[in-house]
Amino acid sequence: MKRILSRRQVRQTIKRLSDLIREEYRDKRPLLVCVLKGGFVFLADLIRELDMPLQVDFITVSSYGSGRASSGEVRIVQDITTDVTGRHVLIVEDIVDSGLTLDRLRQRLHSRSPASLRVCALLARRDALADNPDLADYVGHAVPPGFVVGYGIDSGEDYRYLPDVWMLEDE
Numbered sequence: 001m002k003r004i005l006s007r008r009q010v011r012q013t014i015k016r017l018s019d020l021i022r023e024e025y026r027d028k029r030p031l032l033v034c035v036l037k038g039g040f041v042f043l044a045d046l047i048r049e050l051d052m053p054l055q056v057d058f059i060t061v062s063s064y065g066s067g068r069a070s071s072g073e074v075r076i077v078q079d080i081t082t083d084v085t086g087r088h089v090l091i092v093e094d095i096v097d098s099g100l101t102l103d104r105l106r107q108r109l110h111s112r113s114p115a116s117l118r119v120c121a122l123l124a125r126r127d128a129l130a131d132n133p134d135l136a137d138y139v140g141h142a143v144p145p146g147f148v149v150g151y152g153i154d155s156g157e158d159y160r161y162l163p164d165v166w167m168l169e170d171e
Contacts, residue, residue, distance in 0.1 A: 004143060005165035010122075010151055013140040014042070017120060018049035020138055021090065024118075029053045030088045031114075033080055035105065036060040038094035041152030041160070042122045046092060057082040063101050074104040089114040094153050095123040095143070099135050123148060123165070143167075 005013070021030075034043040036058050047054060060078035089109055096102055102119060110117055120138040128135055129142050146169075149155050150162030159166070 001149070001166040001168055003164050004148070004167050005141060005151075007151075007163040010140075010163075010165065011045075013122065014045050014049050017122075017138050017140055018046060021046075021120060022050055022052055025052070025054075025088060025090070028088045029055065030090050031055045031057060031082055031084060032090050032092050033105075033109070034058050034092045035094065035101070036078075037160075038153045039092050039122075042094055043092045046120070055082065059105065061101055061105065074101050076104075076108070079108075084109055084112045084114045086113065086115050088116045089118070091117070091119045093119060093121040093136070094151075095125075095148055096121045096128060096136055096139075097125050099128050099132060102135065122151070 032043065032047065032054055034040060034056065037060065043056065047056065057080040059076065059080050062075045062077050063073065091105055093102065106117060118137040121136040122140040123143050124136055124139045126142040126144055129139065146167045147155055148165060148167055149159035150164050150166045152160050153165070154160045155168060
């Protein structure tokens with residue numbers, strides 16, 4: 001494995017993102033929708049850093065199964081329970097790969113008439129950002145191709161416990 005972000009860099013990134021988010025949502029009470037399972041560690045640190053009135057909900061999606069390659073099919077395993085009508089919604093995602101999952105989530109939530117809908121991703125693929133710079137409204141770091149783990153992100157339900165972000169090397 002190769003470390004691509006230290007825990008210190010992750011903390012600095014969250015501080016930077018939270019400053020931007022706090023500024024935009026200063027007079028609002030946003031609903032943060034965390035994409036499970038990988039986004040839960042990022043969400044926990046982000047909301048502590050935001051230190052403002054907000055609400056949280058969770059959505060569980062699957063596009064990988066137990067493998068390292070996306071199946072191309074996005075399944076909603078568990079939906080949110082909060083009514084988003086007229087709410088300022090911020091999707092909190094661990095990593096944006098191709099954008100397929102994010103597109104599906106945006107369509108699903110947009111159809112429920114939120115006042116606004118934005119995306120905050122800790123990580124995003126450089127290639128995906130190059131193809132679509134508006135993929136996410138807030139991006140912590142662009143990362144190269146490869147399988148990323150740590151800081152809540154897993155491979156086959158392992159590595160979530162790592163405090164740093166790592167790239168798995170070819171086996």
